[in-house]
Amino acid sequence: MVAWRNLDQLDAFHALQALEDQVVLKEVMLGDSGKERVEKYQVPMAEGLVYNFAAKKVNDRVLATLSDLAKEAQLTEKFQELYNGEIINTGEHRRVLHHLVRGQLGEDVCVDGVNKRAFYVEQQNKIADFAKKVHAGEITNEAGEKFTTVVQIGIGGSDLGPRAIYIGLENWAKKTGNFKMEAKFISNVDPDDAAVVLNSIDIAHALFILVSKSGTTLETLTNETFVKNAIKKEGLDPARHMVAVTSETSPLAKGTDYITAFFMDDYIGGRYSVSSSVGGAILSLAFGPEVFADFLAGMAAADDTAKNEDIFQNPAMLDALIGVYERNILDCEVTAVLPYSQAMSRFPAHLQQADMESNGKSVNRFGEPVHYKTGPVIFGEPGTNGQHSFYQLLHQGTTIVPLQFIGFRENQAGMDDVIEGSTSQQKLKANVAAQIVAFACGKEDQDLNKKFEGERPSSIIVGDQLTPKTLGAILAHFENKIMFQGFLWNVNSFDQEGVQLGKVLAKNVLAGKSEGALAAYSKLLGI
Amino acid sequence: MVAWRNLDQLDAFHALQALEDQVVLKEVMLGDSGKERVEKYQVPMAEGLVYNFAAKKVNDRVLATLSDLAKEAQLTEKFQELYNGEIINTGEHRRVLHHLVRGQLGEDVCVDGVNKRAFYVEQQNKIADFAKKVHAGEITNEAGEKFTTVVQIGIGGSDLGPRAIYIGLENWAKKTGNFKMEAKFISNVDPDDAAVVLNSIDIAHALFILVSKSGTTLETLTNETFVKNAIKKEGLDPARHMVAVTSETSPLAKGTDYITAFFMDDYIGGRYSVSSSVGGAILSLAFGPEVFADFLAGMAAADDTAKNEDIFQNPAMLDALIGVYERNILDCEVTAVLPYSQAMSRFPAHLQQADMESNGKSVNRFGEPVHYKTGPVIFGEPGTNGQHSFYQLLHQGTTIVPLQFIGFRENQAGMDDVIEGSTSQQKLKANVAAQIVAFACGKEDQDLNKKFEGERPSSIIVGDQLTPKTLGAILAHFENKIMFQGFLWNVNSFDQEGVQLGKVLAKNVLAGKSEGALAAYSKLLGI
Known part of the structure; x- marks a missing residue:
């Protein structure tokens, strides 16, 4: 059995706190030793990717202590318990099985006589079969015509992940001949969101995917009816235009309002559901099931490296440990995710949910207050755009923000020109290197307004190209990083009780039951 | 003359630090007194908007001290100096005239014999005339056909602001019959960005706007050539498909490569340039010059309220002061901007630049280090989407993030249904009120995992509808808030020296002049 202990109960954490002489980046990154450091401080990731942490404020001594911390916190054993189906989500008394969706890491996990791996594969096959029939024109609209657009109706984990991956692969798919159908997304309860999407598509040839695990999400059920009303206004039958992704126990599963339903279950948290039917349906329809299978293969390969006990062969664990060092020793409150790839424009928004909703907690897994900082604030935009926006504060502001860069050697669309002696892709890469x-080394200047202190730590993930496999591996890297950090902070990364109160109060407002300040705000907003 | 003094040299700041008994939100927001507080703690903004700060951790005593601080810091006088054309941007020895673009707040500002207000109006008129001719088919492509799409090529301030406003008004324009042309944006030097846009449009009917004040921005010039190559490949003449927005002294101003050029000048910072030709050209082409004029009118109205010495009649100043209280007394490092309006989806990204690039500084306007925290990290996504993403951390995490909500009584598209007893717009509004x-009051629970501490401060801006005028007023509110905060922190909010070092190093890489760590990163990235 593993021991679930708070971070500040671990000897290695106190050893970390006791370490003196913090690493000075502008010293260690200088000259030939800097070059050697960049070559040495990197570990291989799945799918040919590399995690380079040379510009982090660590040295061999810090790393050795982090390695001790990993062992003392039993990170590997806890991951084992998780993928072997223990009740890791204690608050909701649930297993955490999103890894099982994309591969068999450990033992069979059977629940109520059902082998869960078999169940997930069955759903994947069902989706693949459905997608192929849609592409082949065997499943059509009432008029026997092909569907040309697929629209996901979902919010939070049913939106951010699938949307980020769709945008991430759209142009790769177009370039490689894997593009099957355009995808759109309706998420917000703001009626303008649905209106805009509905006005931009040909409803008669649109297939909608309704995604809600519980079948009770206010926004999603509202948008379902909103969309059905729009379909009816076209004189069409909503039941011929909609599929559901839900759990077998949800009210939606029993409905006859859908062409068919694909299932997930309570062991897949919303923010970890891209690899389940939640991402599977829309991505298989947009790009074909083979592309989605490749995406899952990339995730599975990354999960496999996360099993390694050696932190230098486990980039997710190493990344997690360095992040905890930055959060709890260097006292940094924010982390920026900065992909130098326009296709990853919404990836930071997905990580924002994955990370902040998982580890933004103040009590440990036993419901006791913790006396240290947990999950940081996450934000980010693609480079080089961010350079012309918020990088000023990152370079010269009074808050130190650790940075997580991502870069690729090649672009996706394969369209590039040599301009002033270099291609756009070379310029992009030169910028991230620079x-x-x-950030690390800064620059001296007599004019302090032009001086750069440096000492801003960063890491970079580098790959050849953003593809289904590499994107899958990168996403799983971050999912596993977040998991390991949750283990270190001893929080339950898989519940989200912090979203409940707002829901309850909003229902009160709509039921006319608000009073005091809530009534005053309702009046101000003209509800 | 005003006295430019550091925040910690001001008596009122020390008085603020000395205040005891911090406001406890769950006490003051309770019951009938909470209702009264919501009704009392709000000030009118321009264009019928309201700034409500009832859920901020302030009381009459704190507010009185903030009012003293405003007076001692001479915020009104400094703003006067700014709009009267003093050299406020000391680092670059420049005036700061973005307010003058949208109205005459003070004295005439003449530079080298040119009345700058007249110059800006002249450019607006030139753009309006051009846009009308494009819409009327008097300015056409080579084949004499109408342009149907307009594409902005620009980065940072030439991209984020215009894009946020375009997205903010697109559906309003479609609903009200003001939609003239679809707009697209190319910003990133990542070649996939330009490739995607070029593949999505009909180049023969596209008009490109090249935006670079200096005429030297690497990304923009690269994308200019990239686009021109694509135009040539279609057998078309790039000079017939492109206009320039630049300063009269830039290399672009002299070119014959453009249909025409619209000018701005060095007194308009990139992140404050939406109201100049930078936003004017694309927004006038997309929605018509009258809509852009309304947008400017909304900004001018907000600027006018910012002149008021009374903080209770000056929402931008009040917002700025409360923000400084949160940053320097309550020690908050991050602010979230949360519009409950899908149309404002990219507004937080624009504010991220406007705020973080302006006030992310460590030296005062005289180049001396400051010994207090300056600009916070800014991030945000629209609600209710954020509720299903990062709100968990905001409610129950270990970092307190002050929140800036925005909400509207009506939606833009005018398409809404009553579902389960309420419209989507009502649900949206009920959620933001809730x-x-x-966040303020929290909730007790025996199970600490379900307990909400509350004490998370927020404000809300409320309006009837997101329109050109209200969006202009909201943007100017934030621009002026940032300006007042810069005055309080005594930083130069109008330069951005922190972006220079990266540019220099990237050029070295491209010139093959990198060594040490930089060379190692270049090799890793395959440059």
């Missing part, structure tokens, strides 16, 4: 060094 | 109260 930023890492600028 | 969140404010949930």
Whole structure:
């Protein structure tokens, strides 16, 4: 059995706190030793990716202590318990099985006589079969015509992940001949969100995917009816235009209002559901089931490296440990995720949910208050755009923000020109290399307004190209990083009780039951 | 003359630090007194908007001290100096005239014999005339056909602001019959960005706007050539498909490569340039010059309220002061901007630049280090989407993030249904009201995992509808808030030296002049 202990109960954490002489980046990153450091401080990731942490404020001594911390916190054993189906989500008394969706890491997990891996594969096959029939024109609209657009109706984990991956692969798919159908997303209860999407598509040829695990999400059920009303206004039958992704126990599962339903279950948290039917349906329809299978293969490969006990062969664990060092020793409150790839424009928004909703907690897994900082605030935009926006504060502001860069050697669309002696892709890459060094080493200047202190830590994930496999591996890297950090902070990363109160109060407002300040705000807003 | 003094040199700041008994939100927001507080703690903004700060951790005593601080810091006088054309941007020895673009707040500002207000109006008229001719088919492509799409090529301030406003008004324009042309944006030097846009449009009917004040921005010039190559590949003449927005002294101003050029000048910072030709050209083409004029009118109205010495009649100043209280007394490092309006989806990204690039500084306007925290990290996503993403951390995490909500009584598209007893717009509004109260008051629970501490401060801006005028007023509110905060922190909010080092190092990489760590990163990235 593993021991679930708070971070500040671990000897290695106190050893970490006791370490003196913090690493000075502008010293260690200088000259030839800096070059050697960049070559040495990197570990291989799945799918040919590399995690380079040379510009982090660590040295061999810090790393050795982090390695001790990993062992003392039993990170590997806890991951084992998780993928072997223990009740890791204690608050909701649930297993945490999103890894099982994309591969068999450990033992069979059977619940009520059902082998869960078999169940997930069955759903994948069902989706693949459905998608192929839609693409082949065997499943059509009432008029026997092909569906040309697929629209996901979902919010939070049913929106951010699938949307980020769709945007991430759309142009790769177009370039490689894997693009099958355009995808759109309706998420917000703001009626303008649904209106805009509905006005931009040909409803008669649109297939809608209703995604709600519980079948009770206010926004999603509202948008379902909103969309059905719009379909009816076209004189069409909503039941011929909609599929459901839900759990077998949800009210939606029993409905006859859908062409068919694909299932997930309570062991897949919303923010970890891209690899389940939640991402599977829309991505298989947009790009074909083979592309989605490749995406899952990339995730599975990353999960496999996360099993390694050696932190230098486990980039997710190493990344997690360095993040805890930055959060709890260097006292940093924010982390920026900065992909140098326009296709990853919404990836930071997905990580924002995955990370902040998982580890933004103040009590440990036993419901006791913790006396240290947990999950940081996450934000980010693609580079080089961010350079012309918020990088000023990152370079010269009074808050130190650790940075997580991502870069690729090649672009996706394969369209590039040599302009002033270099291609756009070379310029993009030169910029990310330059930023890492600028953030770490800074620059002296007599004019303090032009001086750069440096000492801004960063890491970079580098790959050849953003593809289904590499994108899958990167996403799983971050999912596993968040998991390991949750283990270190001893929080339950898989519940989200913090979203409940707002829901209850909003229902009160709509039921006319608000009073005091809530009534005054309702009046102000003209409800 | 005003006295430019550091925040910690001001008596009122020390008085603020000395105040005891911090406001406890769950006490003051309770019951009837909470209702009264919501009704009392709000000030009118321009264009019928309201700034409500009832859920901020202030009381009459704190507010009185903030009022003293405003007077001692001479915020009104400094703003006067700014709009009267003093050299407020000391680092670059420049005036700061973005307010003058949208109205005459003070004295005439003449530079080298040119009345700058007249110059800006002249450019607006030139743009209006051009846009009308494009819409009327008097300015056409080579084949004499109408342009149907307009594409902005620009980065940072030439991209984020215009894009946020375009997205903010697109559906309003479609609903009200003001939609003239679809707009697209190319910003990133990642070649996939331009490739995607070029593949999505009909180049023969596209008009491109090249935006670079200096005429030297690497990304923009690269994308200019990239686009021109694509135009040539279609057998078309790039000079017939492109206009320039630049300063009269830039290399672009002299070119014959453009249909025409519209000018701005060095007194308009990039992040404050939405109201100049930078936003004017694309917004006038997309929605018509009258809509852009309304947008400017909304900004001018907000600027006018910012002149008021009374903080209770100056929402931008009040917002700025409360923000400084949160940053320097309550020690908060991050602010979230949360519009409950899907149309404002990219507004937080624009504010991220406007705020973080302006006030992310460590030296005062004289180049001396400051010994207090300056600009916070800004991030945000629209609600209710954020509720299903990062709100968990905001409610129950270990970091307190002050929140800036925005909400509207009506939606834009005018398409809404009553579902389960309420419209989507009512649900949207009920959610934002509920969140404010949930964040402020929290909820007791025996199970600490379900307990909400509350004490998370927020404010809300409320309006009837997101229109050109209200969106203009909201944007100017934030621009002016940032300006007042810069005055309080005594930083130069109008330069951005922190972006220079990365540019220099990237050029070195491309010139093959990198060594040490930079060379190692370049090799890793395959440059």
